[in-house]
Amino acid sequence: MLCQACGSRRASVYQPHSGRALCRECFVEDVRSRVSAEIKKWGMIEPGDRVLLALSGGKDSYLLLESLALLHDPSRLMGLTIVEGIPGYNREEDLRKLREAARGYGVELVAVSVKDFTGLSVHEMVESARRRGVSLSACTFCGVARRRIMSDIAKELGADKLATAHNLDDEVQTAIMNIIRGDLVGLRRLHPRSRSSGIRRIKPMRKVYEWESATYAMIRGFPFQSAECMYIGEHPTLRARLRSELYAVERRRPGSLLKFLELLDRLLEAGEEEVGKCSRCGSPTSPGRAMCKLCELLEGVGVSLPPYLSRSPLISLRGLRGWGEGDAP
Numbered sequence: 001m002l003c004q005a006c007g008s009r010r011a012s013v014y015q016p017h018s019g020r021a022l023c024r025e026c027f028v029e030d031v032r033s034r035v036s037a038e039i040k041k042w043g044m045i046e047p048g049d050r051v052l053l054a055l056s057g058g059k060d061s062y063l064l065l066e067s068l069a070l071l072h073d074p075s076r077l078m079g080l081t082i083v084e085g086i087p088g089y090n091r092e093e094d095l096r097k098l099r100e101a102a103r104g105y106g107v108e109l110v111a112v113s114v115k116d117f118t119g120l121s122v123h124e125m126v127e128s129a130r131r132r133g134v135s136l137s138a139c140t141f142c143g144v145a146r147r148r149i150m151s152d153i154a155k156e157l158g159a160d161k162l163a164t165a166h167n168l169d170d171e172v173q174t175a176i177m178n179i180i181r182g183d184l185v186g187l188r189r190l191h192p193r194s195r196s197s198g199i200r201r202i203k204p205m206r207k208v209y210e211w212e213s214a215t216y217a218m219i220r221g222f223p224f225q226s227a228e229c230m231y232i233g234e235h236p237t238l239r240a241r242l243r244s245e246l247y248a249v250e251r252r253r254p255g256s257l258l259k260f261l262e263l264l265d266r267l268l269e270a271g272e273e274e275v276g277k278c279s280r281c282g283s284p285t286s287p288g289r290a291m292c293k294l295c296e297l298l299e300g301v302g303v304s305l306p307p308y309l310s311r312s313p314l315i316s317l318r319g320l321r322g323w324g325e326g327d328a329p
């Protein structure tokens with residue numbers, strides 16, 4: 001069977017939401033053009049913008065790296081990878097591969113550890129929480145710490161935008177979780193024009209299905225990290241259940257996830273969210289909160305003076321090349 005886009009090469013990827021069978025080249029092109037269309041649609045990146053890419057080393061982060069390096073001046077891109085400090089997960093080898101891949105596109109990669117930033121690694125936070133009888137999952141500590149490191153490093157580096165590799169499945173799961181919890185602030189934060197976290201966060205792959213990102217990574221031969229986090233079994237079960245429910249819906253009605261997110265974008269188009277300020281570190285918080293989530297979590301595990309209150313998280317990042325054109329902050 002021939003590709004239904006170019007009509008000349010052999011089709012090898014069936015795309016249920018478009019009903020087309022594509023060759024590898026046209027599939028890769030289709031994914032890249034959806035990323036590019038989403039960036040244009042919401043004005044995610046302006047020429048000259050300094051964009052910090054949050055890269056975990058997983059399949060999605062390689063697609064983010066490659067598609068942005070093709071669309072934007074690579075010297076205005078910088079990669080950030082966060083070393084969580086989870087045994088067996090942050091392997092040196094994966095970090096080295098990611099750094100090499102980034103260099104191959106002309107993008108510098110910086111690594112920041114959760115322990116340097118907060119005083120404890122994710123593993124140590126979980127251990128301390130257990131000793132103190134605090135019943136919070138590893139994913140809560142990890143997620144809150146990572147989000148904060150990303151936005152603080154982006155600010156420190158003078159980035160205009162912070163890009164993350166969330167795919168369509170991630171976005172729809174998060175949206176539905178917010179709806180189920182009745183969290184309108186969280187739901188609004190998902191809108192591509194949201195400015196709630198201080199720095200503008202962008203998700204260029206939000207219209208790319210997870211299976212497409214995995215297929216793209218395979219076709220392109222990316223050396224992505226395959227080790228699973230040891231806490232995966234404790235992953236919030238609501239997200240895991242939603243994930244399989246949504247797969248079932250998508251199988252019966254291909255394109256459902258895309259339509260859902262497009263509708264949500266239109267519904268949330270209007271409406272600015274208000275933000276509060278953490279009394280301890282000054283970071284943006286949800287309205288009505290006295291302390292931000294990270295300060296609160298750390299206090300619960302015995303860290304009342306985390307390193308980020310007293311020193312720049314960039315202390316370990318000296319010698320950066322900067323953003324090109326010699327105008328790094």
Ligand SMILES: [Zn+2]
Pocket residue numbers: 003004005006007008009022023024025026027
């Ligand atoms: Zn083709």
Ligand SMILES: [Zn+2]
Pocket residue numbers: 278279280281282283291292293294295296
């Ligand atoms: Zn705080």
